[in-house]
Amino acid sequence: MIAQLDARTGSRRRRGSRTATVTIAAAIAMLAAVVLGVAIGSTWLPLGDVVRALLGIADRTQEFILLTFRLPRVVCAVLVGACLGLAGALTQTFSRNPLATPDILGVTSGAAVGAVATIVIGGGTYAVGSSLLGFGIPAVATVFGLATAAFVYGLSWRGGVDSYRLILTGIGVTATLTGLTSYLLLQAQITQAAAAAHWLTGSLSGVSWTSVWPVLVVLVVVTPIAAAQSSALEVSGLGDDLSVGLGVALHRHRLIVIACAVVLTSAAVSASGPVDFVAFVTPQLAARLARRGRPPLAASALLGASLVVVADLVGRAALPWEVPVGIVTAIVGAPYLLWLISRHRSQERTS
Amino acid sequence: MTSSPPLRRTRGTGWLAAAAAAAGVVLVAVASLALGSDHLALAAVFERLLHPREDVGAIVWGSRVPRTVLGALVGACLGIAGAVMQGQTRNPLADPGLFGVSAGASLAVVVGVYTLHTTSPTLILVLALVGAIGASMLVFAVAALGRGLASPVPLAIAGTAISALFAAVTSFLVLSDQTTLAAYRVWVVGSLSGRRLDDLGVVLAFVALGLVLAIANIRALDSLSLGMEVARGLGESLLRARLIGLGTITLLTAASVAVTGPIGFVGLTAPHIARRMVGGRHARLVPMSAVVGAVVLLASDVIGRMIGGRAEVSVGVVLSVVGGIAFVAIVRHGRMAAL
Numbered sequence: 001m002i003a004q005l006d007a008r009t010g011s012r013r014r015r016g017s018r019t020a021t022v023t024i025a026a027a028i029a030m031l032a033a034v035v036l037g038v039a040i041g042s043t044w045l046p047l048g049d050v051v052r053a054l055l056g057i058a059d060r061t062q063e064f065i066l067l068t069f070r071l072p073r074v075v076c077a078v079l080v081g082a083c084l085g086l087a088g089a090l091t092q093t094f095s096r097n098p099l100a101t102p103d104i105l106g107v108t109s110g111a112a113v114g115a116v117a118t119i120v121i122g123g124g125t126y127a128v129g130s131s132l133l134g135f136g137i138p139a140v141a142t143v144f145g146l147a148t149a150a151f152v153y154g155l156s157w158r159g160g161v162d163s164y165r166l167i168l169t170g171i172g173v174t175a176t177l178t179g180l181t182s183y184l185l186l187q188a189q190i191t192q193a194a195a196a197a198h199w200l201t202g203s204l205s206g207v208s209w210t211s212v213w214p215v216l217v218v219l220v221v222v223t224p225i226a227a228a229q230s231s232a233l234e235v236s237g238l239g240d241d242l243s244v245g246l247g248v249a250l251h252r253h254r255l256i257v258i259a260c261a262v263v264l265t266s267a268a269v270s271a272s273g274p275v276d277f278v279a280f281v282t283p284q285l286a287a288r289l290a291r292r293g294r295p296p297l298a299a300s301a302l303l304g305a306s307l308v309v310v311a312d313l314v315g316r317a318a319l320p321w322e323v324p325v326g327i328v329t330a331i332v333g334a335p336y337l338l339w340l341i342s343r344h345r346s347q348e349r350t351s
Numbered sequence: 352m353t354s355s356p357p358l359r360r361t362r363g364t365g366w367l368a369a370a371a372a373a374a375g376v377v378l379v380a381v382a383s384l385a386l387g388s389d390h391l392a393l394a395a396v397f398e399r400l401l402h403p404r405e406d407v408g409a410i411v412w413g414s415r416v417p418r419t420v421l422g423a424l425v426g427a428c429l430g431i432a433g434a435v436m437q438g439q440t441r442n443p444l445a446d447p448g449l450f451g452v453s454a455g456a457s458l459a460v461v462v463g464v465y466t467l468h469t470t471s472p473t474l475i476l477v478l479a480l481v482g483a484i485g486a487s488m489l490v491f492a493v494a495a496l497g498r499g500l501a502s503p504v505p506l507a508i509a510g511t512a513i514s515a516l517f518a519a520v521t522s523f524l525v526l527s528d529q530t531t532l533a534a535y536r537v538w539v540v541g542s543l544s545g546r547r548l549d550d551l552g553v554v555l556a557f558v559a560l561g562l563v564l565a566i567a568n569i570r571a572l573d574s575l576s577l578g579m580e581v582a583r584g585l586g587e588s589l590l591r592a593r594l595i596g597l598g599t600i601t602l603l604t605a606a607s608v609a610v611t612g613p614i615g616f617v618g619l620t621a622p623h624i625a626r627r628m629v630g631g632r633h634a635r636l637v638p639m640s641a642v643v644g645a646v647v648l649l650a651s652d653v654i655g656r657m658i659g660g661r662a663e664v665s666v667g668v669v670l671s672v673v674g675g676i677a678f679v680a681i682v683r684h685g686r687m688a689a690l
Contacts, residue, residue, distance in 0.1 A: 099508075155679055165682060172678035175615060179671030182540045183664065190529050193536055201522045276515065323523060330519035337512035338493055 085304020430644020455486020
């Protein structure tokens with residue numbers, strides 16, 4: 001309570017400098033996570049060896065491990081986390097609901113139907129299957145995710161989109177798609193069902209440079225567009241009427257923000273499968289650290305990247321067997337939600 | 352876009368609604384007995400019902416009677432639980448799956464199959480029941496440590512968090528062992544196929560207790576529908592009303608999940624339909640939700656049997672696909688505001 005008051009009364013410059021500090025700290029955290037993520041694994045690759053391998057003067061085994069396994073995986077984790085953190089920050093801002101995630105638009109459930117259908121139907125004949133799976137799953141997941149989001153948006157359009165109706169429509173469409181996914185899982189052969197279940201938990205095992213490039217392109221294209229909406233986001237947080245009065249073209253602004261969130265989520269999901277809680281937790285964390293009402297975009301993205309890199313590292317190195325990154329983030333994210341409830345109580349006591 | 356129905360309509364049409372509901376139950380029950388992958392004449396079904404013999408009698412008594420009885424029971428339980436939950440939280444989106452019931456049952460089933468290497472239906476039933484009740488106790492405890500049980504929001508958040516945590520462990524176990532995955536993917540869609548009348552014995556006590564609590568909760572639900580402040584003014588003990596309501600919801604949904612696996616949308620939609628038929632007074636709404644729930648569940652099961660042929664589509668899949676579409680249609684026509 002005191003922190004919020006402080007943020008409100010504090011000068012704009014002070015808030016700005018605090019956001020900048022948080023952003024820099026998040027960037028440092030991400031770099032540290034990347035160095036650790038590259039170093040730790042079946043072979044120990046400290047920073048010096050990594051630099052030498054990148055310059056091409058290390059021994060061949062190290063270079064091979066670094067360039068084929070370690071680096072694409074860590075880079076992919078950074079990109080997926082950044083996409084999810086940014087998408088979460090955008091969604092939480094436009095819906096003015098701290099519990100909202102990009103999933104409300106059905107992106108993830110749409111991508112899941114597409115990916116599971118590809119695995120179950122396309123994986124039938126082995127030769128066709130293997131070539132289809134490498135390229136096909138991300139492509140189909142992207143198409144289905146984007147199509148679902150467009151469908152949900154279109155269905156909730158009634159001379160404008162109101163975020164409550166959007167959320168409800170998303171719930172309905174998600175339910176239908178989840179039903180289809182479990183039907184597909186039930187019809188599949190057990191090995192394919194296992195592959196599909198693996199995809200559905202969100203995992204970075206088996207990513208290669210091919211999975212990295214599309215996400216990188218999306219992030220590079222979408223980030224400036226999202227950043228350009230940043231000042232309008234600040235205003236639209238004040239409410240629909242006020243922001244129209246202040247000259248924000250509300251529908252266009254909202255459509256751009258939603259489209260950015262959808263494309264980012266869709267890119268992340270197509271590369272790794274759905275990684276839970278990142279889009280929910282990191283924007284909140286960023287907003288809390290920066291002591292602002294709405295999550296700062298850059299800090300959310302950087303924290304998202306750090307979280308996914310560390311979660312993936314824990315998942316592959318902490319236990320003798322590999323745990324998919326989506327499970328690790330859920331195990332971290334769920335207690336965070338519970339902590340939010342307990343905070344509610346202590347706030348009520350003090351007030 | 353329809354405006355909310357005037358009050359007198361609900362009073363005048365009470366008997367009509369009851370008659371329609373009774374006719375609906377009879378119709379879906381007959382359909383559930385008569386229709387299936389083995390084509391039996393209606394007369395033959397009823398003859399075997401009265402004089403059980405081999406061949407056709409085995410299909411009727413061994414398969415169709417159990418799934419009809421259990422389907423009606425589960426539908427009724429979910430309908431009541433949904434009505435109580437919506438009365439408690441005054442939130443049209445309240446679904447009994449919220450309190451970690453499904454996730455807890457899933458985790459218990461998966462842990463059981465993983466460690467004991469058995470897929471005995473009775474064991475799965477008991478595990479699901481224990482898991483469902485255990486998980487919602489945990490959710491209530493966590494919410495009570497936070498802002499308390501009096502407000503629905505911390506309960507819903509605690510439910511989401513515990514569900515996510517359990518789901519993470521569940522998917523880890525499912526990924527590590529294909530036998531577990533095989534059992535889990537069949538259980539988790541929610542199905543009435545292969546259920547036996549014996550299953551009833553395990554859950555009957557829970558259902559009965561849940562019904563008693565639901566009846567005890569009816570008056571408080573009417574007061575709560577006027578708002579917390581008014582309810583307190585009318586002399587309701589909010590905490591007691593809340594605890595009885597949570598008990599009802601937990602017992603009835605846990606029993607349902609144990610019998611069929613998680614089935615969505617019945618608890619969400621049955622009370623809405625019932626409210627349009629008999630209005631908002633809970634003495635009528637709760638029983639009517641039970642009837643509508645039974646009809647919806649049995650009808651979906653029959654549809655699943657008909658479209659799938661030998662490889663029937665389970666009732667859980669039918670309900671989530673059809674229910675999702677119906678839900679979107681309702682939202683689109685702007686009726687959500689009137690709920």
